Every structure is written in C-alpha cells, then in structure tokens.
Amino acid sequence: MKGILFVMSGPSGTGKGTVCSRLLEREKLNLSVSATTRDMREGEVDGVTYHYVTRDKFESMIARGDMLEYADYNGCYYGTPKKSVTTLLEDGKDVLLEIEPQGALQVKKLFPEAVLIFLVPPSMAELKQRLLLRGRESEEEISRRIDASQWELRQAEKYNKIIVNNDLDACVDETIAYIAGVRKERKLIEQLMNEEI
Amino acid sequence: MKGILFVMSGPSGTGKGTVCSRLLEREKLNLSVSATTRDMREGEVDGVTYHYVTRDKFESMIARGDMLEYADYNGCYYGTPKKSVTTLLEDGKDVLLEIEPQGALQVKKLFPEAVLIFLVPPSMAELKQRLLLRGRESEEEISRRIDASQWELRQAEKYNKIIVNNDLDACVDETIAYIAGVRKERKLIEQLMNEEI
Numbered sequence: 001m002k003g004i005l006f007v008m009s010g011p012s013g014t015g016k017g018t019v020c021s022r023l024l025e026r027e028k029l030n031l032s033v034s035a036t037t038r039d040m041r042e043g044e045v046d047g048v049t050y051h052y053v054t055r056d057k058f059e060s061m062i063a064r065g066d067m068l069e070y071a072d073y074n075g076c077y078y079g080t081p082k083k084s085v086t087t088l089l090e091d092g093k094d095v096l097l098e099i100e101p102q103g104a105l106q107v108k109k110l111f112p113e114a115v116l117i118f119l120v121p122p123s124m125a126e127l128k129q130r131l132l133l134r135g136r137e138s139e140e141e142i143s144r145r146i147d148a149s150q151w152e153l154r155q156a157e158k159y160n161k162i163i164v165n166n167d168l169d170a171c172v173d174e175t176i177a178y179i180a181g182v183r184k185e186r187k188l189i190e191q192l193m194n195e196e197i
Numbered sequence: 198m199k200g201i202l203f204v205m206s207g208p209s210g211t212g213k214g215t216v217c218s219r220l221l222e223r224e225k226l227n228l229s230v231s232a233t234t235r236d237m238r239e240g241e242v243d244g245v246t247y248h249y250v251t252r253d254k255f256e257s258m259i260a261r262g263d264m265l266e267y268a269d270y271n272g273c274y275y276g277t278p279k280k281s282v283t284t285l286l287e288d289g290k291d292v293l294l295e296i297e298p299q300g301a302l303q304v305k306k307l308f309p310e311a312v313l314i315f316l317v318p319p320s321m322a323e324l325k326q327r328l329l330l331r332g333r334e335s336e337e338e339i340s341r342r343i344d345a346s347q348w349e350l351r352q353a354e355k356y357n358k359i360i361v362n363n364d365l366d367a368c369v370d371e372t373i374a375y376i377a378g379v380r381k382e383r384k385l386i387e388q389l390m391n392e393e394i
Contacts (some may be wrong), residue, residue, distance in 0.1 A: 120386070123389070124392040128394055146394065150390065157310035158310060189317070195320060
C-alpha cells in the first residue's frame with residue numbers, strides 16, 4: 001500500500017513548525033526536507049531543517065523539473081524536491097510536508113490524493129501578536145504577512161481539513177485524530193479493492 | 198457568506214439516493230435536480246427526481262456549456278445544469294448533489310471548494326448482494342458495475358470524506374456530523390477574513 005502525503009500549511013505565524021515537530025514525535029511520519037535560499041537561522045541545521053542552496057542552484061532545480069512545489073515567499077525561494085517525496089510514498093511511508101499555502105496548493109494540483117491540513121490562528125489579532133512576539137520580522141514585514149493571509153484564508157476551502165491552533169496540545173491531538181481517520185479510510189478502500197468476489 | 202457545495206457519490210448500489218433523502222429531511226440542504234436521458238422509473242417524478250430529456254436536448258446543453266458535469270453512465274447521460282447550482286450557492290444556500298463518481302470528480306475540478314463525500318459498502322460482496330436484491334439490472338450489468346467500482350475506488354483518495362454505509366442510521370448520522378464540521382470550518386474562515394485588526 002502506497003504511503004499517504006500529508007501537507008501542513010497555514011498563514012505565517014500559526015505554528016506549523018511546532019505542530020509538525022510534535023506530530024513527528026508521536027506519529028510514524030516521514031519528513032521531506034525542503035530546499036530554501038533563505039539564510040540559516042540560529043539552531044537550524046543544513047540538510048535537516050532545510051537544504052540551504054543558492055538562488056542559482058534553486059533555479060536550475062526548477063528548470064530541471066525537480067521541484068514538487070516551490071514559491072518565492074518573502075523574497076526567498078522555498079521548495080520541495082520531488083524525488084524525496086515520491087520515493088518515500090512508493091515505499092509505503094507516510095510523508096509530512098510543512099509548506100506555505102502557495103506551495104500546498106501546487107502539491108494538491110499534482111497530487112490530488114494529498115491530504116492538506118490548514119492551520120489557522122484563533123483570531124487575526126492573536127496571529128499578529130504572535131508574529132510581533134517572536135520578533136523575527138519587522139513591523140512592515142508583519143503587516144505584509146497579515147495582508148498575505150487574506151488570500152491564504154480565501155483558499156482554505158481547497159484544503160481537506162482546517163484546524164485551529166489555539167491550545168497547542170489540543171491542536172496536536174486533533175491533528176493526530178484526523179490523521180488516524182484518514183489512514184483508516186485509505187485502509188478500508190484498499191481492502192475493498194483487494195476483495196475477491 | 199456563499200453556500201457550500203456537498204457532493205454525494207460512490208459506486209452504484211451503495212445507497213447514495215437513500216442517504217441523500219434522509220439528509221434532506223434532517224438538514225438545510227438544497228437539491229439541484231439533475232438531467233438525464235434514462236427512462237423514468239416507477240415512483241419518479243419529472244423535474245423532481247430528474248429532468249428527463251432526450252439525447253438531442255442533452256447534447257445541445259453540453260454544447261452550450263450549460264452542464265456543470267455530465268457522464269455517459271450505463272448507456273445514459275446524467276448531468277447537472279450549472280446554473281441551478283451556482284444560483285443557490287450565491288444565495289448562501291448549501292447544495293447537495295448526488296452524482297456518480299465520474300461526474301463528482303468533474304465537479305471537484307471546476308469547484309475545488311466542493312466537499313466530496315464518497316459512500317462505500319462494507320464489502321464488495323455486500324454491494325453485489327444489494328445490486329442483485331434490488332433486481333433493477335441484469336447479472337451482466339451488475340458485473341459491469343462491480344468492475345467499474347474498481348476504478349471508482351481508486352479515485353476515492355480525491356474525495357474529502359469516505360463514509361461506510363453499513364447501518365443506514367449510523368451512516369446518515371456520520372454524514373450529518375461531517376457536514377456540521379465542514380460548516381463550522383467555513384464559518385471560522387469567514388470570521389477570520391472579516392476580522393478588523
């Protein structure tokens with residue numbers, strides 16, 4: 001049985017990264033490491049957090065069609081090397097991708113069977129507060145991200161599941177319950193397809 | 198707020214029609230009446246069960262692009278006039294379509310925000326038994342439908358939700374709970390989009 005491709009996405013600041021880390025601790029999911037042209041941040045590890053590449057290298061990967069999805073997001077490229085994902089799926093391993101909304105929708109077009117989870121904040125005021133508190137971006141940059149989230153929210157209907165990240169533990173539990181439900185559905189379909197009648 | 202488009206589909210004999218009738222009794226959902234070229238069956242009403250039209254008429258509707266989806270299924274055309282659906286949605290009314298799997302996937306391509314529910318039998322043996330019992334089709338026709346369901350099951354991953362129709366009441370309850378969840382998600386997104394910050 002082929003693996004399932006889970007894609008975790010949502011507006012910047014909703015806590016995708018933290019939720020994914022928790023999922024990986026508790027669930028049998030394989031992370032596909034993305035490539036990016038953005039600078040490495042403190043605590044990040046090349047080849048683990050991201051593959052950090054130059055714009056030239058990234059653009060040649062795009063040109064060769066090696067990217068499952070990519071986006072120019074906040075002035076940097078982010079993308080998912082295609083092969084790393086398909087190899088895992090064909091091995092029967094479930095994959096978890098954490099990507100921003102533009103990329104998530106690209107993946108859904110290529111893999112309509114991908115399961116897209118859209119993480120949202122309890123309110124936009126809360127989202128802004130979180131972005132301000134983490135202090136990673138300028139106020140202008142934060143305003144730009146809040147603006148971008150309007151478009152992203154309009155696309156939410158294309159996702160398989162919307163989950164609110166209010167309380168982290170509850171959010172992770174809900175995601176795990178959802179993943180379990182999807183796995184059960186896929187197993188059931190597999191059984192029906194293999195039934196001899 | 199725009200209405201939500203729910204599409205109920207699944208292999209022939211899984212009980213789509215019965216489940217939809219129950220849903221309409223219990224939920225605020227609007228049925229879009231499909232057009233078909235198949236003969237009217239006992240108990241069916243023109244303009245209510247289906248719009249019964251000739252092949253010529255049906256083909257001219259296709260040619261004018263008036264069909265949201267259509268399929269040549271078991272030798273007859275079945276289709277959904279586009280306008281009847283979009284008018285309801287723009288009025289803020291949730292729509293329920295009951296269509297066979299080919300058509301359901303066509304709708305998903307045109308309306309990625311449509312919510313596709315795939316109804317499956319508890320087993321293929323049970324499905325065959327139900328088709329035999331209802332005695333509507335010949336044994337050859339039943340075999341053809343069972344064969345077609347293999348392709349249909351392979352497309353199940355493209356649906357938003359898979360529900361087993363084992364016990365009718367439980368199946369209807371599960372569908373209603375799922376619909377309630379989707380409505381809640383859409384309302385939440387709407388709130389986030391309208392929030393002033």
